[in-house]
Amino acid sequence: MESFSMSLNDEQRTIQEWVHGFAVSAMRPIAHEWDEREETPWSFIRAAADTGIYSFDFFANAYADPTGLTLMVALEELAWGDAGLCMSIMGSTLAVAGLLAAGTPEQQMEWIPACFGTPSDPQVAAFCVSEADAGSDVSSLRTRAGYDEATDEWVLDGTKTWITNGGIAAVHVVVATVDPSLGSRGQASFVVPAGTPGLRMGRKFQKMGIRASHTAEVVLEGCRVPGHLLLGGKEQLDERFARAREGVRSSQQAAMATFELSRPAVGAQALGIARAAYEYALDHAKERVQFGRPIIENQSIAFALADMAISIESARLLVWRAAWMAAQRLPFTKGEGSMAKLAASEAAVSVTDKAIQIVGGFGYTRDCPVEQWHRDAKIYTIFEGTSEIQRLIIARSISGLKIR
Numbered sequence: 001m002e003s004f005s006m007s008l009n010d011e012q013r014t015i016q017e018w019v020h021g022f023a024v025s026a027m028r029p030i031a032h033e034w035d036e037r038e039e040t041p042w043s044f045i046r047a048a049a050d051t052g053i054y055s056f057d058f059f060a061n062a063y064a065d066p067t068g069l070t071l072m073v074a075l076e077e078l079a080w081g082d083a084g085l086c087m088s089i090m091g092s093t094l095a096v097a098g099l100l101a102a103g104t105p106e107q108q109m110e111w112i113p114a115c116f117g118t119p120s121d122p123q124v125a126a127f128c129v130s131e132a133d134a135g136s137d138v139s140s141l142r143t144r145a146g147y148d149e150a151t152d153e154w155v156l157d158g159t160k161t162w163i164t165n166g167g168i169a170a171v172h173v174v175v176a177t178v179d180p181s182l183g184s185r186g187q188a189s190f191v192v193p194a195g196t197p198g199l200r201m202g203r204k205f206q207k208m209g210i211r212a213s214h215t216a217e218v219v220l221e222g223c224r225v226p227g228h229l230l231l232g233g234k235e236q237l238d239e240r241f242a243r244a245r246e247g248v249r250s251s252q253q254a255a256m257a258t259f260e261l262s263r264p265a266v267g268a269q270a271l272g273i274a275r276a277a278y279e280y281a282l283d284h285a286k287e288r289v290q291f292g293r294p295i296i297e298n299q300s301i302a303f304a305l306a307d308m309a310i311s312i313e314s315a316r317l318l319v320w321r322a323a324w325m326a327a328q329r330l331p332f333t334k335g336e337g338s339m340a341k342l343a344a345s346e347a348a349v350s351v352t353d354k355a356i357q358i359v360g361g362f363g364y365t366r367d368c369p370v371e372q373w374h375r376d377a378k379i380y381t382i383f384e385g386t387s388e389i390q391r392l393i394i395a396r397s398i399s400g401l402k403i404r
Contacts, residue, residue, distance in 0.1 A: 023081025167201020
């Protein structure tokens, strides 16, 4: 088992500096423009691919880090640069997590590289779970998958909503219900490549924050995919369903297994937003003079900054611990992944709110980055499991009770 250290090693520090430099030079200068345009920033995605940050190799090496910290460090720096731009490339990794959670080694080797494309032709991927009536309650999915034995194809019908990269992705990983009688245990995941007949983009959403990241509906109408695109394969699915019908407890269902893998990474992004706002507010408080002295000399301002620093540092410890545990294949017996995501996302909202208060009226304008950071932060308490759902998971984990 890899020992846990509070210090980054030389390779991790090098990656941190490299990604931070990219954030400074390639993200901060264009962040406001793409927030205003609210379009997919393909020029930025190509730049990230050219640099090597958005690539299968980079993420494979980060996932292979036995400490689990390399990806967390990189994500914090990217979100520090800009959360919307970060999500325009990081949204693909949720589909990757879905492939890692449910796919066979052969499926992973084929489809994970396809999620990124190549430096000359970068692509994005989408993980399709949420529906209009199934957000936090993923057991209520109405999207159905039926098996056509005559053609060895799966037929998917339904509408997914609030999907990052939905409809523009080269690879859609779709979670659908195969056996409704089994609830969440009757679900499976499928790869649906771009151009598959019956797959189309529905409504594109206009959002409060992370507006450089594409979010839309994904509509599946008689969408046929070959049998080999069922993640894990039909034999494994049939065995899992048989155990479920016999009442045998099994591993988490498809959607939740993916979210469990991704929660520390989501927390790391939230940390990047919080740190950006904290640093801006700290610099402002040192420079802004009122009543003959810098405002940081006022206890109310200094204490607010102290609270901001504490919330960021404590959340980072939870994120790093969860990432290390995931890399060691240690179970989250106390909801450690949810703790990390909850603490970091709540810190991002609180810190950005305090930053606006410290900066004052200018902080409320679109010319000030803390206004955007506050808008960007809020989604982290909602997507991939709301704060309420995270608390529920933690409460169930520590109590052993089915708390509702």
